[in-house]
Amino acid sequence: xxxxxxxxxxxxxxxxxxAYLTPWLSVVLASAAPGWPFIASAPIMPPLGFLTLLxxxxxxxxxxxxxxxxxxxxVDDLVSGQPAGSGVLLWSLAMxxxxxxxxxxxxxxxxxxxxxxxxxxxxxLVVSGLFANGxxxxxxxxxxxxxxxxxxxxxxxxxxxxxxxxARAVAWLDRFRxxxxxxxxFGQMRFGQTRYRTPR
Amino acid sequence: MPPPANRRTxxxxxxxxxAFIGYVVGTIGALVGVGLLALHAGNTTILSKLRGVTADAxxxxxxxxxxxxxxxxxxxxTLTGYFVAGAQNARLQREVALARVRLVxxxxxxxxxxxxxxQLHLTAxxxxxxxxxxxIASTDSSTRRxxxxxxxxxxxxRSGMPVVAPLGLIGRVLETGQKTARVLLITDGxxxxxxxxxxxxxxxxxxxxxxxxxxxxLISLGINPLKPGDAFVTSGSGGLYSPGTPIAVVMxxxxxxxxxxxxxxxxxxxxxxxxxxxxxxxxxxxxxxAEADPRGKPRK
Numbered sequence: 001x002x003x004x005x006x007x008x009x010x011x012x013x014x015x016x017x018x019a020y021l022t023p024w025l026s027v028v029l030a031s032a033a034p035g036w037p038f039i040a041s042a043p044i045m046p047p048l049g050f051l052t053l054l055x056x057x058x059x060x061x062x063x064x065x066x067x068x069x070x071x072x073x074x075v076d077d078l079v080s081g082q083p084a085g086s087g088v089l090l091w092s093l094a095m096x097x098x099x100x101x102x103x104x105x106x107x108x109x110x111x112x113x114x115x116x117x118x119x120x121x122x123x124x125l126v127v128s129g130l131f132a133n134g135x136x137x138x139x140x141x142x143x144x145x146x147x148x149x150x151x152x153x154x155x156x157x158x159x160x161x162x163x164x165x166x167a168r169a170v171a172w173l174d175r176f177r178x179x180x181x182x183x184x185x186f187g188q189m190r191f192g193q194t195r196y197r198t199p200r
Numbered sequence: 201m202p203p204p205a206n207r208r209t210x211x212x213x214x215x216x217x218x219a220f221i222g223y224v225v226g227t228i229g230a231l232v233g234v235g236l237l238a239l240h241a242g243n244t245t246i247l248s249k250l251r252g253v254t255a256d257a258x259x260x261x262x263x264x265x266x267x268x269x270x271x272x273x274x275x276x277x278t279l280t281g282y283f284v285a286g287a288q289n290a291r292l293q294r295e296v297a298l299a300r301v302r303l304v305x306x307x308x309x310x311x312x313x314x315x316x317x318x319q320l321h322l323t324a325x326x327x328x329x330x331x332x333x334x335x336i337a338s339t340d341s342s343t344r345r346x347x348x349x350x351x352x353x354x355x356x357x358r359s360g361m362p363v364v365a366p367l368g369l370i371g372r373v374l375e376t377g378q379k380t381a382r383v384l385l386i387t388d389g390x391x392x393x394x395x396x397x398x399x400x401x402x403x404x405x406x407x408x409x410x411x412x413x414x415x416x417x418l419i420s421l422g423i424n425p426l427k428p429g430d431a432f433v434t435s436g437s438g439g440l441y442s443p444g445t446p447i448a449v450v451m452x453x454x455x456x457x458x459x460x461x462x463x464x465x466x467x468x469x470x471x472x473x474x475x476x477x478x479x480x481x482x483x484x485x486x487x488x489x490a491e492a493d494p495r496g497k498p499r500k
Contacts, residue, residue, distance in 0.1 A: 032258050032261075034340045034341050035262070035337035035338050035339060035340050035341075035348070036261065036262045036265035036266070036336070036337050037265055037269065037340075038269060038338075038340070038467060039335050039337075039338040039347055039466040039467050039469070040338055040339075040340040040412075040466075040467065041345065041385075041387050041411075041412030041462070041465060041466055041467055042410065042411050042412045043339075043340065043341055043342055043343050043410075044340060044341075045340035045341040046341060047341045048341070061204055061207055062204070062207055065222050065225075065226075066222035066223055066225070066226035067222055067225035067226045067228075067229050069226065069229050069230075070225070070226075070228070070229030070232060070233075073229070073233065075254070077236075077247065078247065078250055078251050078254040079251075079254055079255075079258065079337075080339055080341060080342050081339025081342040081344040081345075081346045082339075082342050082344065083237060083240045084236045084237070084239070084240045084247040085232070085233045085234065085235065085236025085237035085238075085239070085240055086233070086237060087233070088229060088230075088232055088233030088236055089229075089230055089232075089233025089234055089236075089237060090233070091229075091233075092226055092227075092229035092230040092232075092233055093230050095226055095229075096223070096226050096227065096230065099223070099226075102203070102207075106202070106203035107202060107203065128342065128343070129343045131237065132342060132343045132344045133343060133389060133410075148343045148389075148410035151343070151410040151411050152343060155341070
């Protein structure tokens with residue numbers, strides 16, 4: 001367990017690359033990783049990429065910009081098997097929606113965040129299924145049984161139940177992100193400043 | 201929890217513009233998503249290049265989990281093996297005794313087959329596997345059923361090639377990257393495989409269902425002749441899948457066919473083989489096609 005105390009000290013500072021890239025990389029990794037552990041024959045894994053995005057947004061409003069849904073949703077589309085554009089649209093709408101909810105109800109606690117996330121997860125999974133199966137029908141292939149809504153019900157429940165764990169993991173990543181790894185040597189400027197060099 | 205203080209833009213013009221541009225780009229992102237979806241409805245190969253590159257890039261990590269998955273499965277088998285060893289030993293000895301008899305019969309049939317084929321001037325063994333690969337990833341969180349295999353266009357894998365596991369058909373290659381390929385599993389809702397009953401050749405279509413089973417639709421309507429336990433193999437009609445690959449066993453009946461369990465469940469298959477596309481005209485084991493033109497001109 002990394003604690004902020006572990007690398008504390010007056011002459012230490014966070015790594016800027018780590019501080020800024022951790023949220024993005026964690027969401028990308030969470031998008032790709034659910035497909036690896038086993039080869040599933042039904043949708044069972046929660047959409048971890050989307051959950052992680054919600055987790056970062058709820059923990060640190062403004063750390064991921066409002067437009068983060070565009071690039072991160074695109075990456076998710078590449079690995080998730082959803083039709084292209086499904087993640088881009090839904091993740092962008094989720095970021096805008098959370099922004100609107102925050103403006104409307106600025107005071108909140110974890111239960112409210114969980115309830116908001118639960119609503120978003122349910123809508124996200126149902127609309128994703130609609131995009132994936134509805135679009136398949138445009139191509140004229142025989143329609144499968146309409147059972148996919150029933151099949152994703154356990155997935156929705158699991159995703160909602162697992163959200164607090166993801167939020168916990170995101171909080172741990174947040175502490176990791178701001179760990180003071182960088183040692184500032186004597187004579188060096190403070191974090192955020194660069195040394196000015198006189199041109200010859 | 202109070203709202204975070206750093207979210208207020210105050211009177212700073214720069215902060216106000218930044219917030220505004222954030223909203224604008226966010227809305228543009230949503231519109232880009234709508235545009236991509238509209239393009240996708242007309243053309244499913246959009247982003248396929250990017251998908252291939254992404255699959256190639258994540259392949260090393262996915263391979264590591266695939267090997268540990270295989271190790272975990274074999275560890276479980278080893279552990280359970282200790283508990284069932286005695287009964288299994290007795291059963292296997294009975295089966296070996298039976299199999300020895302069958303082997304002699306099979307050798308006789310093979311010999312007869314060779315003589316008959318020699319009489320008909322047919323050659324066997326024209327269908328070689330293209331590549332052997334690991335199943336390294338799948339779309340576990342989507343309602344679509346794709347898997348990624350660890351062989352791509354560098355190994356000669358092309359779009360449309362059937363992918364089989366030792367127990368039966370898994371799916372067909374949809375897109376290829378350099379080192380990976382994306383496979384449409386037979387349990388996907390868009391996958392339609394022409395099949396026939398192994399015992400008497402009743403033709404049907406096997407369509408994927410969202411819960412990982414197959415819907416068998418009989419081509420000829422009437423009284424449903426299927427029974428639970430019937431085995432189905434690919435029929436090869438329409439090309440693509442070579443005939444005779446095992447695919448599914450009937451579980452329960454419906455009014456126009458049956459629900460079938462997939463034999464080669466992707467979850468229990470680690471290694472798969474990519475076969476070349478089966479083309480009935482190019483198969484040298486088949487008799488030449490009948491002449492379409494009665495005047496005797498060969499069909500083009």
